[in-house]
Amino acid sequence: MSQPAVPLRLHGPAGRGTLLAVILASGMVFLDSTVVNVALPHLGADLHSDTAGLQWTVNGFLLTLAAFVLLGGGLGDRFGRRRIFLLGVGWFTGASVLCGLAPTIEWLIIARVLQGVGGALLTPGSLALLQASFHPDDRGRAIGAWSGLTGVSTALGPFVGGWLIDALSWRWIFLMNVPLALVVLVAALRWIPESRNPDAGRTPGAGAGQHHRRDRRDRHRFDLAGALLGALGLAGVTYALIEARQYGGGSVPVVVAALVGVVASAAFVLVERRRGGTAMLPPELFRSRLFSVLNGYTVMVYAALGGLTFFLALQLQTVAGYSALATGLATLPMTILLLVGSPRAGALATRIGPRLPLTVGPVVAAVGFLLLHGIDENAPYWTEVFPGVALFGLGMTLVVAPLTASVLGAVADRFAGVASGTNNAASRAGGLLAVAALPLLVGLSERGYDVPAEFTAAFRAAMYWCAGLMLVGAALAALLIRGATRES
Structure with a gap:
């Protein structure tokens, strides 16, 4: 694991700034994971949504977050954890603005899907940055502080979100991410050191000569096929379950979606087995x-x-x-x-x-x-x-x-x-x-x-x-x- 030239100490300004950035960023994702359920009746009434629209509002976010979180971790290891973390923060914030401005339920669902992608980019990097950046003597305390304070943000999410919904509008549960993200970006650009995994892309168990020969081939090879097949598998099954109520379980759209989900899931398993040690989800x-x-x-x-x-x-x-x-x-x-x-x-x-x-x-x-x-x-x-x-x-x-x-x-x-x-x-x-x-x-x-x-x-x-x-x-x-x- 690539370490910064001078490991961060918890009592120093860079250590505190790094901790602040990763806690606030993780807190945004955890908060939006919990508070949206509280807002469902309000956004449903405001956007004239049916039950399926509410389901997709929750599931659009969960779908891409679950499908791409492993890929997000791999991207950080390969191209730099801070770089991918910052990309994730910017992506998540932009999608949050789209959520807050949504004029229709369809707009909101698409924005939530994009929000999940941003969450998948920044979430794995939060903990990895602490692990890679802090001095071993302070690493445990930094991770403990991250765990405790992100837990507090999760606890406060429904309370803060409920207050914003009642006092202002459900739109503010998304728009409040903007000032939080600005603080994260300033702190991250100023204090978080870059780190990456020099062994990313190498097949576990390969010898040094094999590593050297494979580095150039593997450096820019990602398990994108696995990530996309995993997302398609989840999306197909989810679509079939949600839309079966409207179209009927034996209708063409539902049957096709279910088949796509099953076939994509089976293909995901085959692709991961073929890739072996470079798979997003190693079969081992x-x-x-x-x-x-x-x-x-x-x-x-x-x-x-x-x-x-x-x-x-x-x-x-x-x-x-x-x-x-x-x-x-x-x-x-x-x-x-x-x-x-x-x-x-x-x-x-x-x-x-x-x-x-x-x-x-x-x-x-x-x-x-x-x-x-x-x-x-x-x-x-x-x-x-x-x-x-x-x-x-x-x-x-x-x-x-x-x-x-x-x-x-x-x-x-x-x-x-x-x-x-x-x-x-x-x-x-x-x-x-x-x-x-x-x-x-x-x-x-x-x-x-x-x-x-x-x-x-x-x-x-x-x-x-x-x-x-x-x-x-x-x-x-x-x-x-x-x-x-x-x-x-």
């Missing part, structure tokens, strides 16, 4: 049975989370009569539990192994879903909302840190970065598929999100589905996870 990772199981587990658990965040924000505002600010505050306990409890859950998993926390956590969260399913008109917060939110937050607290540690422990050290990125993509894909599939599964009509009686029935069915996904995750952990031993 999946020789670890534990790694494969953990990513399947991740899809299930985060699909349930994605279903909750989509349906709960609409239920609280459309049916229970909560304001956007009150909706943001309603979910705050789960974020606080994650922030406070995750380090303790990680320590517990280290002591007793990950199997028990990863089994118990989803069961507790499933009970939370069953309690939330009773939310109705004028629901009092402390009796109908808080118990379910708190139990769900407690369950996820038992999951997040042990899952991350287990994913990294399941593969060799040289794959730590791509393993983390793969698991991040799996979590995004889980949320993407849940938001696409659940409205169809629960029979929500095109305008049903704005009809309290219809949406309540759909919400309750969705909570049962989400609880079921959590229980599938718990079963995977109980039956297939034996420990966090490295298998590759």
Whole structure:
């Protein structure tokens, strides 16, 4: 890993400026990942959107973020992490402006797709810049500060977003990224040193002579085909699930989209196998049975989370009569539990192994879903909302840190970065598929999100589905996870 000539120290101005830049940039992406759900009823009414439009508003962002985040990390390693990070910040900010100015739901969806690409460029670079730029004595504290403060931004997102929506407009949840991005760009240009991975593009296990001969060939070869096929696979399946309600499951557009998604996904697997060590997603990772199981587990658990965040924000505002600010505050306990409890859950998993926390956590969260399913008109917060939110937050607290540690422990050290990125993509894909599939599964009509009686029935069915996904995750952990031993 290419290091700066003089490693940064946390107490110096360059170290503080670098930390500020990466925290604010990551915070923009995390905030826009959470706060849009709170804005859905407002932008739906303002832009005259149907349910499918709301689904695409969420999924357009998740689709490109999940599909291109591994490619973004590879671009940073090859061409310079600061360069790609700055490109991502500029791209994300420009797309945010397009979101804030959107005159139609179609415009907003396209802008959200572009926003996801920008997020995929800057997100992997944030942590990699800290790892590459700071002195080893300060690196742990810098990464800890990044983790804690980006967690705070995630917690504050629904609160700040809800206030902006109620006080001004939903458009400001996107436009507020502009001043934040200006601070990031000034700090990054002044203080962040450039770094890159000199071994990027080399095939693991090749000899020095082979490295030298391949460098010129591989330096500008990227797994663009893999990234595009992955995106096309997700897009085809997502389109089929969302549009089946309008066109019918057996209609030509839906069948064609589904076939394109399946064929592209199969082609993605073949391309990655052929590329081997230079693949965006090295097949060697999946020789670890534990790694494969953990990513399947991740899809299930985060699909349930994605279903909750989509349906709960609409239920609280459309049916229970909560304001956007009150909706943001309603979910705050789960974020606080994650922030406070995750380090303790990680320590517990280290002591007793990950199997028990990863089994118990989803069961507790499933009970939370069953309690939330009773939310109705004028629901009092402390009796109908808080118990379910708190139990769900407690369950996820038992999951997040042990899952991350287990994913990294399941593969060799040289794959730590791509393993983390793969698991991040799996979590995004889980949320993407849940938001696409659940409205169809629960029979929500095109305008049903704005009809309290219809949406309540759909919400309750969705909570049962989400609880079921959590229980599938718990079963995977109980039956297939034996420990966090490295298998590759």
